[in-house]
Amino acid sequence: MSRGQDSADPKERPPRSTRVDKRRALLDGALLVFAEDGYTRASIDTIARRAGVSTRTIYNQFGDKAALFEAVIVDSARRTADEQIATVRRYLGKIVDIEDDLIEFGRVWASPAPEHAPHFALVRQIHADAGHIAETTLRAWQEVGPLRVRKEIAEHLSRIATAGHLTVTDADLAAVHLVQLIAGDITTRTYHGAIPLPVAELHRLSDAGVRAFLHGHISARH
Amino acid sequence: MSRGQDSADPKERPPRSTRVDKRRALLDGALLVFAEDGYTRASIDTIARRAGVSTRTIYNQFGDKAALFEAVIVDSARRTADEQIATVRRYLGKIVDIEDDLIEFGRVWASPAPEHAPHFALVRQIHADAGHIAETTLRAWQEVGPLRVRKEIAEHLSRIATAGHLTVTDADLAAVHLVQLIAGDITTRTYHGAIPLPVAELHRLSDAGVRAFLHGHISARH
DNA sequence: TCCAAGGTACAACGATCATTGCAGTAAGTA
DNA sequence: TACTTACTGCAATGATCGTTGTACCTTGGA
Numbered sequence: 001m002s003r004g005q006d007s008a009d010p011k012e013r014p015p016r017s018t019r020v021d022k023r024r025a026l027l028d029g030a031l032l033v034f035a036e037d038g039y040t041r042a043s044i045d046t047i048a049r050r051a052g053v054s055t056r057t058i059y060n061q062f063g064d065k066a067a068l069f070e071a072v073i074v075d076s077a078r079r080t081a082d083e084q085i086a087t088v089r090r091y092l093g094k095i096v097d098i099e100d101d102l103i104e105f106g107r108v109w110a111s112p113a114p115e116h117a118p119h120f121a122l123v124r125q126i127h128a129d130a131g132h133i134a135e136t137t138l139r140a141w142q143e144v145g146p147l148r149v150r151k152e153i154a155e156h157l158s159r160i161a162t163a164g165h166l167t168v169t170d171a172d173l174a175a176v177h178l179v180q181l182i183a184g185d186i187t188t189r190t191y192h193g194a195i196p197l198p199v200a201e202l203h204r205l206s207d208a209g210v211r212a213f214l215h216g217h218i219s220a221r222h
Numbered sequence: 223m224s225r226g227q228d229s230a231d232p233k234e235r236p237p238r239s240t241r242v243d244k245r246r247a248l249l250d251g252a253l254l255v256f257a258e259d260g261y262t263r264a265s266i267d268t269i270a271r272r273a274g275v276s277t278r279t280i281y282n283q284f285g286d287k288a289a290l291f292e293a294v295i296v297d298s299a300r301r302t303a304d305e306q307i308a309t310v311r312r313y314l315g316k317i318v319d320i321e322d323d324l325i326e327f328g329r330v331w332a333s334p335a336p337e338h339a340p341h342f343a344l345v346r347q348i349h350a351d352a353g354h355i356a357e358t359t360l361r362a363w364q365e366v367g368p369l370r371v372r373k374e375i376a377e378h379l380s381r382i383a384t385a386g387h388l389t390v391t392d393a394d395l396a397a398v399h400l401v402q403l404i405a406g407d408i409t410t411r412t413y414h415g416a417i418p419l420p421v422a423e424l425h426r427l428s429d430a431g432v433r434a435f436l437h438g439h440i441s442a443r444h
Numbered sequence: 445t446c447c448a449a450g451g452t453a454c455a456a457c458g459a460t461c462a463t464t465g466c467a468g469t470a471a472g473t474a
Numbered sequence: 475t476a477c478t479t480a481c482t483g484c485a486a487t488g489a490t491c492g493t494t495g496t497a498c499c500t501t502g503g504a
Contacts, residue, residue, distance in 0.1 A: 018471095019480065038350055040262040044462060054482045055463090065462065098440070121353075128260055128350035131343075167441040170430065176407045177434050184402045185395070208392065212399050216438035217379075218320070219389040240501090241450065265491060276452045277493090287492065445504100452499075461490080469482075474475100 023061055025051045030072045035121035039069055039129055070137045073126060077145030080119045084109075085152045092156040098165040102210045106182040110206040150175050181209035245283055247273045252294045257343035261291055261351055292359045295348060299367030302341045306331075307374045314378040320387040324432045328404040332428040372397050403431035 029051030033042045044065060048055040062068040091105035130138060154171035157178070161168040168174045185205055189197060251273030255264045266287060270277040284290040313327035352360060376393035379400070383390040390396045407427055411419060 022481075036353060038260065038262065040260065041354070043460080056465095056483085057481060059463070060480075121350075124346075124350040128343075128346040131258060132263070161441070164441060166439050168439060173407070173427070173430055174434075174439055177403060177431070177439070180402045180406045181399060184406055185398045205395070208395055209399070212396075212435070212438065214438045214440040216434065216436045217388050217390060217396055217399070218436040219383070219386060244451075266493085267491080278453085278495095279451060281493070282450075447502105447504080449502095450500090452497105454496090454498105455494105456496105457492105457494085459491085459493105462488095464485105464487085466484090467482105468484105470480090472477105472479085474477075 019061075022051075022053055022057055026053055026058060026061065026068070027072055027075045029053070030068055031076050031118050031122060034069060034072055034125060035118040038125045039065075039132070066134075070134070070140075073122065073133075073137060073141050074144055076119045076122055077141050080116050081145045081149050083113075083116065084149045088149070088152050088156060092153070092160070095160055095163065095165060098160065099210070099214060102178075102214065103207050106206040106210045107203050109179070110183045110186050110202055110209075150179075153178065178210075178213050181213045182206050183209070185209075241283075244273075244275055244279055248275055248280060248283065248290070249294055249297045251275070252290055253298050253340050253344060256291060256294055256347060257340040260347045261287075261354070288356075292356070292362075295344065295355075295359060295363050296366055298341045298344055299363050302338050303367045303371050305335075305338065306371045310371070310374050310378060314375070314382070317382055317385065317387060320382065321432070321436060324400075324436065325429050328428040328432045329425050331401070332405045332408050332424055332431075372401075375400065400432075400435050403435045404428050405431070407431075 026047070030042075030047045033047045033050050036042075037046075044055050044058060047068075048058055058065075058068060062071060087105075087108055091101065091108060095101050126133065126138075126141065150172060153175035157166060157168050157174050158171045160166050161171075166174075183206070186197065186202065189195065248269070252264075252269045255269045255272055258264075259268075266277050266280060269290075270280055280287075280290060284293060309327075309330055313323065313330060317323050348355065348360075348363065372394060375397035379388060379390050379396050380393045382388050383393075388396075405428070408419065408424065411417065
């Protein structure tokens with residue numbers, strides 16, 4: 001999980017071996033296979049073939065299949081969360097018009113981002129397999145991924161609220177509401193990315209989610 | 223999927239055999255095992271043992287494992303949807319105060335209902351395994367379960383809207399928003415029912431969801 | 445009492461799979 | 475040049491599993 005000690009020479013250390021490259025290739029290939037097939041169905045041979053690596057290397061690097069799965073979960077969650085946090089900062093950093101800005105944010109957030117589709121399929125696998133995954137792994141995943149993203153969104157919403165644009169009592173909960181309204185229905189309808197869902201429909205759903213987040217559905221308007 | 227012809231004698235037909243009982247026991251037992259372990263991990267032997275039935279009976283009744291899985295999906299979806307639709311009718315049939323009534327509905331909707339917990343675990347398995355389930359099965363499941371429930375909620379929301387309590391342009395979408403705000407966060411936090419979540423917290427989340435559904439988060443109040 | 449339908453126990457087959465050991469190889473380093 | 479490190483290919487092992495065939499039992503109805 002964490003590097004024991006930094007053996008960082010002051011001078012540039014030449015790529016001492018392909019060790020790190022193989023590890024990277026394995027994390028990427030295993031993500032694809034685990035995302036498609038799930039933990040049990042995914043075979044070590046398939047993963048090795050997809051990563052361009054021998055099965056023996058998997059065991060040398062990770063120990064066993066469960067450890068590889070856990071490494072993939074944490075790695076993929078961190079990478080995706082990094083991207084999402086960048087998106088949040090880019091679109092919620094400066095608010096001019098709260099509705100326009102949230103709608104633009106929602107459209108980007110709800111966009112497929114095809115290179116991250118495997119990650120979301122993996123998340124579905126985690127949800128389904130939670131009963132067979134170590135507690136520590138689940139916690140590590142939550143902290144490095146979803147919770148980090150939620151915290152980022154919540155902090156932005158709080159700031160926007162103090163600026164007078166929003167009424168937010170529980171920022172974490174508001175963050176959950178926002179992302180669920182924006183993308184909740186989409187993720188259930190774009191099964192494992194197999195059904196792409198046209199962009200226009202995607203924007204319609206996301207826009208409606210943002211408006212619901214802001215105004216609600218009660219008819220006390222005007 | 224559908225009974226070919228009704229061989230219904232006019233007089234009470236005595237329980238001709240245990241055939242239907244075994245089928246029922248199998249659907250119930252298989253639901254538990256599939257929900258806990260997922261399709262691939264669940265073994266026929268385990269299912270047979272849990273249902274109090276020989277493995278041979280499974281093959282005689284359903285043909286193979288995949289067919290049993292599909293039968294379980296559709297059966298469980300129908301039963302759960304029936305319950306949910308009854309809840310919708312009971313709590314949204316007559317509206318006195320829109321906020322009070324929705325909050326009461328939300329609390330019931332978000333309640334664990336421990337006897338249906340396996341179904342929701344099964345739904346997570348379906349979401350994860352969608353790529354390995356026949357299109358026809360997925361469609362049948364959607365129609366007999368989630369879509370039926372969504373339609374019921376949407377119709378009630380439309381009626382409530384015409385009565386002047388709500389502003390609803392897309393009733394289906396509004397229905398999705400409502401259930402996601404009420405229970406969206408809960409289902410992700412009560413992993414396979416292992417973490418029960420205290421009732422007070424559950425009500426807090428559900429109430430906040432209902433209020434967000436009605437009023438939104440914008441600070442244009444008063 | 446006898447029949448037939450449906451259930452059970454049991455053994456077996458073939459396939460898949462995680463995991464390990466071993467022998468060989470390529471490449472960086474002393 | 476010799477040593478070390480990490481990767482590869484291959485074979486083997488032990489376990490699990492879906493599926494089938496078979497012989498036997500139970501029970502409700504003719």
